[in-house]
Amino acid sequence: xxxxxxxxxxxxxxxxxxxxxxxxxxxxxxxxxxxxxxxxxxxxxxxxxxxxxxxxxxxxxxxxxxxxxxxxxxxxxxxxxxxxxxxxxxxxxxxxxxxxxxxxxxxxxxxxxxxxxxxxxxxxxxxxxxxxxxxxxxxxxxxxxxxxxxxxxxxxxxxxxxxxxxxxxxxxxxxxxxxxxxxxxxxxxxxxxxxxxxxxxxxx
Amino acid sequence: xxxxxxxxxxxxxxxxxxxxxxxxxxxxxxxxxxxxxxxxxxxxxxxxxxxxxxxxxxxxxxxxxxxxxxxxxxxxxxxxxxxxxxxxxxxxxxxxxxxxxxxxxxxxxxxxxxxxxxxxxxxxxxxxxxxxxxxxxxxxxxxxxxxxxxxxxxxxxxxxxxxxxxxxxxxxxxxxxxxxxxxxxxxxxxxxxxxxxxxxxxxx
Numbered sequence: 001x002x003x004x005x006x007x008x009x010x011x012x013x014x015x016x017x018x019x020x021x022x023x024x025x026x027x028x029x030x031x032x033x034x035x036x037x038x039x040x041x042x043x044x045x046x047x048x049x050x051x052x053x054x055x056x057x058x059x060x061x062x063x064x065x066x067x068x069x070x071x072x073x074x075x076x077x078x079x080x081x082x083x084x085x086x087x088x089x090x091x092x093x094x095x096x097x098x099x100x101x102x103x104x105x106x107x108x109x110x111x112x113x114x115x116x117x118x119x120x121x122x123x124x125x126x127x128x129x130x131x132x133x134x135x136x137x138x139x140x141x142x143x144x145x146x147x148x149x150x151x152x153x154x155x156x157x158x159x160x161x162x163x164x165x166x167x168x169x170x171x172x173x174x175x176x177x178x179x180x181x182x183x184x185x186x187x188x189x190x191x192x193x194x195x196x197x198x199x200x201x202x203x204x
Numbered sequence: 205x206x207x208x209x210x211x212x213x214x215x216x217x218x219x220x221x222x223x224x225x226x227x228x229x230x231x232x233x234x235x236x237x238x239x240x241x242x243x244x245x246x247x248x249x250x251x252x253x254x255x256x257x258x259x260x261x262x263x264x265x266x267x268x269x270x271x272x273x274x275x276x277x278x279x280x281x282x283x284x285x286x287x288x289x290x291x292x293x294x295x296x297x298x299x300x301x302x303x304x305x306x307x308x309x310x311x312x313x314x315x316x317x318x319x320x321x322x323x324x325x326x327x328x329x330x331x332x333x334x335x336x337x338x339x340x341x342x343x344x345x346x347x348x349x350x351x352x353x354x355x356x357x358x359x360x361x362x363x364x365x366x367x368x369x370x371x372x373x374x375x376x377x378x379x380x381x382x383x384x385x386x387x388x389x390x391x392x393x394x395x396x397x398x399x400x401x402x403x404x405x406x407x408x
Contacts, residue, residue: 132386170378182336195371
């Protein structure tokens with residue numbers, strides 16, 4: 001179960017993949033990961049199962065590819081914030097925290113889907129291997145961009161960057177999950193805004 | 205959907221409740237929250253559905269009651285650690301972190317069950333109300349015991365205790381989830397042991 005993305009992908013193939021992924025996001029949100037079938041997703045996208053399987057190996061593969069796109073967008077956002085000229089560490093951090101704390105409906109859906117997929121991965125060895133590899137890729141990319149941002153500011157972390165990134169991921173997931181269950185008990189991004197600056201030794 | 209625990213519960217009734225809850229834990233672990241029926245749980249416990257419903261209102265009610273017992277045990281463990289005479293802040297923290305980082309099979313099962321129930325609560329308004337109330341009770345109890353422990357050590361937190369408790373919960377859940385997907389990538393309790401002392405301003 002590896003993603004079928006190829007080094008050189010034609011625009012037409014890319015458009016097909018985009019449509020399938022957009023349809024999958026909708027169907028997953030409506031019926032849950034387990035409730036959504038490949039057939040449902042094909043119907044929504046207006047493709048045959050043949051077209052689906054020439055682009056993706058499985059339903060699991062869709063989630064891994066969606067995760068790749070989500071993390072690319074997050075890494076881009078952090079990199080843009082950290083490359084702003086003359087921005088202080090506080091300004092960069094505020095910008096990055098705003099990116100993490102994006103509380104749109106699509107981010108909520110994404111949290112629910114990744115939580116469902118994580119439960120699936122805990123029970124299914126193939127999904128677990130694919131999901132573990134994807135989590136590692138996301139962390140590796142985040143470690144790289146956080147290290148770049150720290151170097152740009154002349155800052156050093158009191159803990160290994162990888163553990164900082166793991167903590168940031170746990171806090172962002174935990175905070176959004178707590179908000180989905182108890183919407184009024186915590187404001188958007190409050191937990192990350194409170195805790196991460198202390199770990200960085202920077203006022204936010 | 206409130207728990208049916210009564211102020212004065214007879215030993216016999218308590219024994220029935222204990223057996224149903226033990227059976228429920230097993231069946232939830234084997235079939236998942238959604239896969240387990242009240243009938244499965246009654247069969248496992250050797251009780252009739254009548255006996256079940258004279259003790260619990262629903263399957264949801266079982267998870268709330270299991271959560272109540274889990275959090276009572278955690279609060280007791282933290283209180284015992286913090287009440288040890290002549291223990292330094294570092295020793296108390298090490299003991300509390302050991303309690304949080306308990307990585308037994310039963311704790312893994314509990315994480316999976318609470319994650320499934322959280323997804324259920326996000327989609328079901330009754331479950332969400334009950335789960336939100338239970339999460340609030342757990343946090344309130346943890347805030348109380350953390351404040352007692354801090355006062356005993358003459359320490360003050362740089363952030364509100366409630367946010368510290370939320371962060372600790374998010375880190376403990378996130379760390380165990382990351383370990384369930386990628387067992388060898390993080391040692392038990394490593395994330396909590398690294399991050400929480402920084403928030404407390406104490407070496408662990």
